[in-house]
Amino acid sequence: MPASSTRQASSRPSASATTTCCPPPTRRQHVRFSDLSGRRVVVWGFGREGASVTEHLRDLGVDVGVAEPDRVQGPHPDLAYGEEGRTRLLAADVVVKSPGVPVVHPLHRELVAAGTPVTSLTDxxxxxxxxxxxxxxxxxxxxxxxxxxxxxxxxxxxxxxxxxxxxxxxxxxxxxxxxxxxxxxxxxxxxxxxxxxxxxxxxxxxxxxxxxxxxxxxxxxxxxxxxxxxxxxxxxxxxxxxxxxxxxxxxxxxxxxxxxxxxxxxxxxxxxxxxxxxxxxxxxxxxxxxxxxxxxxxxxxxxxxxxxxxxxxxxxxxRTFAPLPHRMEPVPSGDERRWIDDSLATAPEAVVASLASLPGERISVVVGGEDRGLDFSPLLSHLRSHPELVVLLVGPAGARISAEAPDLGAHLFDSFGEAVTWAGSAANPARVVLLSPGAPSYDEFADYTERSAAFRAAALAADGR
Incomplete structure (x- = not known):
């Protein structure tokens, strides 16, 4: 593991230093796998991670149940669904929560208030x-x-x-x-x-x-x-x-x-x-x-x-590192433009950073998707200061940007497909087509990879006419 490092932090916080909205809760106890033997353990959620930790606990000899309180029924007969799932969780000595269960879930808050240890596979x-x-x-x-x-x-x-x-x-x-x-x-x-x-x-x-x-x-x-x-x-x-x-x-x-x-x-x-x-x-x-x-x-x-x-x-x-897909990734195209897949830029600040990485180029950028209510001000400020950008808006997030900033002169499309088809046509004056949406894909697609596939297909089909 690492040798001692060279720079000490220049300041230390007081014991009470935290963000303003979130006072530190009562310190939660450490829970190890070895602590679970002989206790009533319930895994909350049976997705990929929930299934993985359930199998591991059973391999360790832990008597573990699984609860899905937000589903009325499901395909696994040994899972407790709905009210039965809720009852099983409230009776647990330890709950192992899957990442998909939000901390604002009322049942999570009830378990924490009752003093039930709520841990996770990662912890x-x-x-x-x-x-x-x-x-x-x-x-x-x-x-x-x-x-x-x-x-x-x-x-x-x-x-x-x-x-x-x-x-x-x-x-x-x-x-x-x-x-x-x-x-x-x-x-x-x-x-x-x-x-x-x-x-x-x-x-x-x-x-x-x-x-x-x-x-x-x-x-x-x-x-x-x-x-x-x-x-x-x-x-x-x-x-x-x-x-x-x-x-x-x-x-x-x-x-x-x-x-x-x-x-x-x-x-x-x-x-x-x-x-x-x-x-x-x-x-x-x-x-x-x-x-x-x-x-x-x-x-x-x-x-x-x-x-x-x-x-x-x-x-x-x-110098030998191969970048991950969907992060400023050049993709093949049928025209003479550069098409770049930055589909994982799902926050406004990430779009600004990606645009800044292409100085001096005439860029058309596809922005929008599912609207999560994020503040687009950083992106709008950047777009206003770069009027040479050709902005293609899609989805509910794109519609909100269009309504909030009509001065941008952006193009609002009814669908992602229409936007990328236009991007590959002679009507587009830009030489770069950048997919950097600043929003998730769930308004039209199952996930970001499906949106990326649609972008890549449009790039290959583009002929500049």
Whole structure:
């Protein structure tokens, strides 16, 4: 695990320092897998994670039941549905909650008020494995940062395993066991923690998942619960001062906060990634364009540096990293335009960052989808300051943008298909077509991959006529 790092946090919070809306609750007790023997354990939810933890607990000899109180009936005869599910949960000694169950659920609040321990697979596993875990959380950038860190560690010869919200269960142990587990940690997972990973990185914070958490401040509070239970080191991008401030308010006493500044690897004014010893990767050679991606890359490199890996080794490994799909990903097209799939940019701030990564280009950007009621002000401000952008609006979110900002002169379409067909026609004066929606896809599509597939099909069909 990491050697001692070099920069101490410049300030420490008082014991009462938290976000204003969310006073700290009574400290929850740690629960380990070994604590569950002989207790009435109920798993709440039987999706992918619920099924996984249920199987694991039964393999450990734990007598575990499963409840789905929000479903009247279902296909599994041994599950308790509806009122029976509610009764089973209220009678439990320990509840293992699936990530899909929001903390604002009335039954969750009832269980917490009754003093029933409510834990999760992530928390159970971390209570036994935190010492070998580096977790990456944040509103955006966590998947890329975690994947890059795993790539860097593996390239340096460490046995690294990538798990968590990125799609692989924490229970998926390698043989031999991983020396380092790189975990992508969602806000849903972070909320439940009573033990922090040994090392945590926070990439960004802006509004997301507000319905699940209840409010913006509750979202920030739940997300930063990841750093509140004794990590040794937390890494934060120096270019995000508000994130730095909030992290320093929440970290445990004794936690070291490291920034991607001149004391370590950082992003310089030209957008290059630079180490203090002079090792450098120029901006055009980075695997993803834009300063926001460079900042995430610097976070991953700062984390990898904790393992005493030489900057030259890290720079060489960085050049071989293949970016994840749907993140500023160029896609084949039938015309002479550049088509870029940034379908996972589902927050307004992410769209601004993506647009800023393409300076000097005439861009048409497809924006919109399901409307979650987020504040589009940061995006609208950027669009107003760049009137050369060709804005294509779709879905309920696009309709709201059109109503709130008629001065943009944006094109509002009845469907996503109509928008991308127009983008590939001679009517579009732009040379770049960017899908950076700032909203989820559920208004028209099953998920973001289906929306991306529709975008790619339109790119191939485009002929500029």
């Amino acid at each position: 159970l596993w971390l209570n036994d494995n935190a010492e070998r875990v580096v977790a990456v959380t944040g509103t955006k950038g966590k998947s890329t940062t975690a994947s890059l860190l795993h790539h860097l560690l593996a390239a340096a010869g460490l046995r690294s395993s990538l798990r968590g919200n990125i799609g692989t269960s924490v229970l998926a142990e390698t043989d031999p066991p991983a020396e380092v587990v790189v975990m992508e940690l969602s806000s849903y997972q972070a909320q439940s923690l009573t033990r922090s990973p040994r090392v945590v990185a926070v990439t960004s914070l802006f509004p997301e998942h507000l319905t699940w958490h209840g409010s913006l401040e509750a979202y920030f509070h739940d997300k930063l619960n990841a750093v509140a239970h004794g990590p040794e080191v937390v890494v934060v991008p120096a270019e995000a001062p508000e994130v730095v401030r909030r992290v320093r308010e929440r970290v445990s006493p004794g936690t070291e906060v490291l920034l991607t500044d001149a004391d370590g690897v950082h992003v310089d004014e030209a957008g290059d990634v630079v180490w203090p010893d002079g090792t450098r990767v120029a901006a055009p050679d980075l695997p993803l364009p834009g300063r926001h991606h460079a900042a995430n890359i610097a976070v991953a490199l700062r984390l990898a540096g904790l393992f005493d890996i030489a900057p030259t080794t890290l720079a060489a490994a960085l």
